[in-house]
Amino acid sequence: MVTKYRIINDRDSGILKEPDKAKEQKDSFLEDPLAFKEYSFHKEEHYLIDKTVLTPEKEIFFNIYRMDRFNIFPVIEASKKQPSKIDSQLLNFAGDFVIKKSDIPLYHDYLLSLTELSDPSEEGKIKTIMIRENSKLIMKDLLDDPRSGKKIKESKIMVNNMVDCILQNRDAIYSMLSLKNYDYYTYTHSVNVAVLSVGLGVAIDLKRNDVEKLGTGALLHDIGKSAISHEILNKQGKLDSKEYLIMRNHVTEGEKILRTHKEVSEESFDAVLQHHEKLTGKGYPMKLQDGEIKLFGRITAIADCYDALTTRRPYKPAFTPFNALSIVAKETGNYDPELLGVFIKMLGKIK
Numbered sequence: 001m002v003t004k005y006r007i008i009n010d011r012d013s014g015i016l017k018e019p020d021k022a023k024e025q026k027d028s029f030l031e032d033p034l035a036f037k038e039y040s041f042h043k044e045e046h047y048l049i050d051k052t053v054l055t056p057e058k059e060i061f062f063n064i065y066r067m068d069r070f071n072i073f074p075v076i077e078a079s080k081k082q083p084s085k086i087d088s089q090l091l092n093f094a095g096d097f098v099i100k101k102s103d104i105p106l107y108h109d110y111l112l113s114l115t116e117l118s119d120p121s122e123e124g125k126i127k128t129i130m131i132r133e134n135s136k137l138i139m140k141d142l143l144d145d146p147r148s149g150k151k152i153k154e155s156k157i158m159v160n161n162m163v164d165c166i167l168q169n170r171d172a173i174y175s176m177l178s179l180k181n182y183d184y185y186t187y188t189h190s191v192n193v194a195v196l197s198v199g200l201g202v203a204i205d206l207k208r209n210d211v212e213k214l215g216t217g218a219l220l221h222d223i224g225k226s227a228i229s230h231e232i233l234n235k236q237g238k239l240d241s242k243e244y245l246i247m248r249n250h251v252t253e254g255e256k257i258l259r260t261h262k263e264v265s266e267e268s269f270d271a272v273l274q275h276h277e278k279l280t281g282k283g284y285p286m287k288l289q290d291g292e293i294k295l296f297g298r299i300t301a302i303a304d305c306y307d308a309l310t311t312r313r314p315y316k317p318a319f320t321p322f323n324a325l326s327i328v329a330k331e332t333g334n335y336d337p338e339l340l341g342v343f344i345k346m347l348g349k350i351k
């Protein structure tokens with residue numbers, strides 16, 4: 001059964017509301033701590049899935065919701081007992097599609113079923129989608145439980161797959177990126193930064209072994225955000241100076257966490273510790289300058305900034321890839337100009 005436009009959050013239950021109405025709520029929402037708490041709760045209790053994996057007419061065994069700005073709407077109601085078919089019209093709906101965290105294993109089974117059915121000409125594309133989705137799932141688990149050695153090992157395996165794929169076909173980065181999301185999720189951002197960094201590492205002909213270390217550092221670069229409260233992570237609008245200082249701690253928190261994992265090589269730490277440093281010395285946490293910032297720090301800084309610009313937030317639109325690249329390009333003082341040139345060339349085909 002397919003239900004459209006029914007709001008299920010407690011505040012608004014029963015009221016029919018179109019997305020435009022939700023837009024009008026924006027200002028009051030920012031000042032409404034209860035509404036924010038509710039939104040933040042939904043965000044943490046759900047997992048973002050990718051619309052591109054939803055194949056029309058395919059059966060689905062779990063509920064799918066769409067988060068549009070600050071509201072959550074069911075779009076498919078389904079269970080193991082009562083599966084539902086994916087309606088192609090659903091894919092045109094605005095907003096992010098999410099599932100309940102408890103349904104992640106069913107989503108994983110659904111992804112596996114795609115590989116079984118894919119026709120041979122689609123094999124490459126399905127492979128890249130699987131790498132992207134599995135990397136997101138691993139990162140989501142790691143952010144919930146950053147001490148898990150098992151998940152760190154899995155993340156390294158996933159980065160190896162990512163490197164293999166991009167070495168075989170450089171265009172694979174396009175289908176490995178999660179684009180056009182409506183909200184920011186640390187796990188999606190982490191995977192995008194890893195894909196962009198690996199792509200850049202391959203484009204400058206780094207040795208395979210080094211690309212893997214770069215990719216691992218890039219995937220884990222924000223793992224320290226697991227130590228930051230959801231109130232600050234999900235805050236709408238600008239952080240105040242106290243909150244900003246807390247947020248900045250994610251870099252050193254990330255280092256602390258990763259020091260407990262012996263499998264993470266020393267070079268990968270450059271990506272974690274230096275992704276917010278700027279060549280001008282205006283970055284953090286060490287205010288490093290020029291040559292003091294290592295190659296992996298320079299690469300992840302570009303990837304991190306680009307992905308932040310192209311990501312939409314409920315309170316701000318996303319820049320298009322072209323505009324984001326123009327903004328980063330103007331910041332040549334902050335970022336390595338040679339790497340930036342290669343990065344812009346690498347993303348030339350992106351829409």
Ligand SMILES: [Fe+2]
Nearest residue numbers: 221222275276
């Ligand atoms: Fe960061």
Ligand SMILES: [Fe+2]
Nearest residue numbers: 189221222304
């Ligand atoms: Fe980041």
